[in-house]
Amino acid sequence: MDDMKVVEIGGRAVPVRGNDMDTDRIFPARFMKEITFRGAAEHVFHDARFNADGSRKAHPFNESVFQGASILVANANFGCGSSREHAPLALARWGIRAIVAESFGEIFAGNCVMLGVAAVSASGADIARLQDQAEREPQTAFTVDLETMTVRGGGLSIPVAMPAGRRQALLSGTWDVTRLMLANARQARDAAARLAGEFR
Amino acid sequence: MAKGTLYNKVWDAHTVAQLANGQTQLFVGLHLLHEITSPQAFDMLRERGMRVACPERTFATVDHIMPTDGEARPFADARAEAMISALEANTREADVTYFGPESGRQGIVHVVAPELGLTRPGMTVVCGDSHTSTHGAFGALAFGIGTSQVRDVLATQCIAMEPLKVRRIEVEGTLAPGVTPKDVALFIINRLGVEGGIGHVYEYGGEVFDAMSMEGRMTVCNMSVEGGARAGYVNPDAVTFDYLRGREYAPAEQDRERAERMWRRHASDDDAVYDDRVVFAAEDIAPMLTWGITPAQSVFIGEPVPPCAAGEDGGACEVHSAAVRHMRVAPGQDMRETAIDVAFIGSCTNGRISDLRAAADVARGRRVAPGVRALVVPGSMRVRDQAVAEGLDRVFVEAGFEWREPGCSMCIGMNADKLNEGQLCASSSNRNFIGRQGSAGGRTLLMSPAMVAAAAIRGRVSDAREFLSGENGNG
Numbered sequence: 001m002d003d004m005k006v007v008e009i010g011g012r013a014v015p016v017r018g019n020d021m022d023t024d025r026i027f028p029a030r031f032m033k034e035i036t037f038r039g040a041a042e043h044v045f046h047d048a049r050f051n052a053d054g055s056r057k058a059h060p061f062n063e064s065v066f067q068g069a070s071i072l073v074a075n076a077n078f079g080c081g082s083s084r085e086h087a088p089l090a091l092a093r094w095g096i097r098a099i100v101a102e103s104f105g106e107i108f109a110g111n112c113v114m115l116g117v118a119a120v121s122a123s124g125a126d127i128a129r130l131q132d133q134a135e136r137e138p139q140t141a142f143t144v145d146l147e148t149m150t151v152r153g154g155g156l157s158i159p160v161a162m163p164a165g166r167r168q169a170l171l172s173g174t175w176d177v178t179r180l181m182l183a184n185a186r187q188a189r190d191a192a193a194r195l196a197g198e199f200r
Numbered sequence: 201m202a203k204g205t206l207y208n209k210v211w212d213a214h215t216v217a218q219l220a221n222g223q224t225q226l227f228v229g230l231h232l233l234h235e236i237t238s239p240q241a242f243d244m245l246r247e248r249g250m251r252v253a254c255p256e257r258t259f260a261t262v263d264h265i266m267p268t269d270g271e272a273r274p275f276a277d278a279r280a281e282a283m284i285s286a287l288e289a290n291t292r293e294a295d296v297t298y299f300g301p302e303s304g305r306q307g308i309v310h311v312v313a314p315e316l317g318l319t320r321p322g323m324t325v326v327c328g329d330s331h332t333s334t335h336g337a338f339g340a341l342a343f344g345i346g347t348s349q350v351r352d353v354l355a356t357q358c359i360a361m362e363p364l365k366v367r368r369i370e371v372e373g374t375l376a377p378g379v380t381p382k383d384v385a386l387f388i389i390n391r392l393g394v395e396g397g398i399g400h401v402y403e404y405g406g407e408v409f410d411a412m413s414m415e416g417r418m419t420v421c422n423m424s425v426e427g428g429a430r431a432g433y434v435n436p437d438a439v440t441f442d443y444l445r446g447r448e449y450a451p452a453e454q455d456r457e458r459a460e461r462m463w464r465r466h467a468s469d470d471d472a473v474y475d476d477r478v479v480f481a482a483e484d485i486a487p488m489l490t491w492g493i494t495p496a497q498s499v500f501i502g503e504p505v506p507p508c509a510a511g512e513d514g515g516a517c518e519v520h521s522a523a524v525r526h527m528r529v530a531p532g533q534d535m536r537e538t539a540i541d542v543a544f545i546g547s548c549t550n551g552r553i554s555d556l557r558a559a560a561d562v563a564r565g566r567r568v569a570p571g572v573r574a575l576v577v578p579g580s581m582r583v584r585d586q587a588v589a590e591g592l593d594r595v596f597v598e599a600g601f602e603w604r605e606p607g608c609s610m611c612i613g614m615n616a617d618k619l620n621e622g623q624l625c626a627s628s629s630n631r632n633f634i635g636r637q638g639s640a641g642g643r644t645l646l647m648s649p650a651m652v653a654a655a656a657i658r659g660r661v662s663d664a665r666e667f668l669s670g671e672n673g674n675g
């Protein structure tokens with residue numbers, strides 16, 4: 001599982017401001033009617049990025065300076081609302097590999113880990129500093145370091161947090177839980193037999 | 201840490217193994233599928249060359265994209281047709297039971313599984329949909345999961361989870377007439393906030409929940425996720441057992457007593473330890489509606505829209521001002537002045553027979569206000585059939601409501617039922633997020649089915665209690 005380890009994420013940062021950015025805003029429901037995940041990146045933050053006639057609005061994800069960024073800096077309760085995995089998936093396909101926010105919607109944060117995306121939290125004041133820096137100097141190279149739990153770049157060094165289990169999953173390359181659970185197939189069969197009475 | 205709660209018992213009973221990443225591998229008792237989050241999961245399963253581990257514990261239906269006008273196949277919307285076709289093919293191939301329209305049992309997944317008796321106390325239930333928390337009404341541990349977890353459950357019949365905290369929420373006393381489970385749900389979210397439940401499972405208890413019907417309990421458990429909780433449940437009791445009795449997939453009559461004894465043991469012990477406990481008084485709850493863009497931005501009917509309270513959303517009031525801007529409301533405004541464009545009765549929160557009865561009681565013998573589009577969308581075919589048997593469809597049609605076929609409909613706007621730009625909708629659904637009802641500029645006011653019906657009749661937000669003759673003023 002060494003090939004799956006996520007220890008450091010380096011790259012430029014794109015700031016998206018606003019609290020309670022729910023998954024409907026990250027990925028509007030009307031774009032979910034696809035039976036594969038191809039093309040998801042086009043619709044990330046769609047309604048904030050495009051007018052009804054398809055013309056572009058001012059949004060960091062539309063700005064050329066932020067193309068190719070791999071770290072998203074957001075505010076409180078990012079990814080709240082619907083459980084749709086399209087939201088973190090579309091972000092990942094756009095190129096985001098780490099999200100730094102004040103806090104996260106619970107299901108969203110779990111979905112991030114399963115894609116190998118690091119969702120780490122920081123204080124509101126530190127988030128503001130990161131966002132200001134990324135806006136002032138979009139070329140700043142940042143590093144999200146899961147070993148020291150810091151985000152560095154542009155002269156800043158900011159402490160970040162994430163639940164221990166999720167952090168460990170990324171660090172040890174065990175975030176692909178399908179692999180982990182398949183290894184316990186025998187125990188799962190035992191559980192099925194033990195619990196047969198609950199389901200008949 | 202919580203001890204002796206239903207959460208602990210069900211968690212422990214379903215534990216398969218501790219994983220290297222610190223999570224617990226839990227066995228899944230019931231896996232529910234629908235057309236939106238399952239095709240990609242089946243696709244990923246195929247990519248990895250895997251098969252469905254427990255087809256006998258997996259059930260599927262189609263809800264989000266279903267046209268509600270009775271449109272014949274193939275659907276005009278090619279992507280909707282592709283999704284339902286994928287579900288049909290995937291379930292056939294994997295030998296999974298599929299409740300399609302031709303089964304007479306199609307409907308919103310969280311309405312269908314309970315009414316068929318699939319959801320039972322003490323189970324773990326998962327579905328690729330956040331409102332899976334609904335099933336907690338039966339004393340099950342029910343979690344919404346993402347698409348790659350759907351793939352995992354298909355492959356292993358297990359999910360990997362971190363332990364949660366348990367908050368007991370008690371509502372003591374008796375609800376006043378005209379105060380519904382939806383109002384209880386909105387009240388709890390208003391008081392605890394949309395982030396208040398993060399990392400928690402909510403256990404609902406106290407006199408109000410003891411006295412509440414199963415359908416009411418489903419409404420409240422459904423909204424648990426809107427308060428940030430991972431799940432919500434009510435301990436199983438005689439109300440639960442009565443509801444399950446005789447349902448298609450529930451234990452047969454000769455096994456019933458044994459099953460009930462087993463179910464009862466899952467309930468939290470009298471001396472259970474909780475991480476946290478919150479107590480509310482039923483007399484403090486009145487009919488509520490949301491005025492903003494989160495389910496916590498709500499007021500009692502007649503209460504003015506509040507200014508941003510200091511400290512709320514980080515002191516910056518960003519969400520409050522975004523809500524005021526998007527909704528075109530002003531602090532101090534009485535929502536009863538607000539004219540609506542659309543009224544929507546349905547969804548997995550309030551699309552069951554008791555919800556339709558409550559709305560019909562308001563609509564009976566009255567007319568939808570001119571200029572208002574009003575829809576009633578039953579939560580399932582079974583609900584529809586029951587409503588028709590009771591003549592509720594006629595009540596609605598005679599009052600000028602559209603009587604539609606079952607599905608998610610305007611709760612999410614993934615079929616043709618969408619708001620138009622800027623329309624204001626009184627809705628019995630669960631989410632008022634920007635863009636939720638199929639239009640970026642659409643505006644949603646969440647409330648109970650009776651309140652939606654009242655708003656449809658008057659053409660503006662109204663107190664449904666004014667329509668309930670004979671119940672006013674006597675408890």
Ligand code: SF4
Pocket residue numbers: 263264308309310329331547548549607608611612629630
């Ligand atoms: S009715 Fe609404 S909330 Fe419920 S499952 Fe359908 S879209 Fe989701």
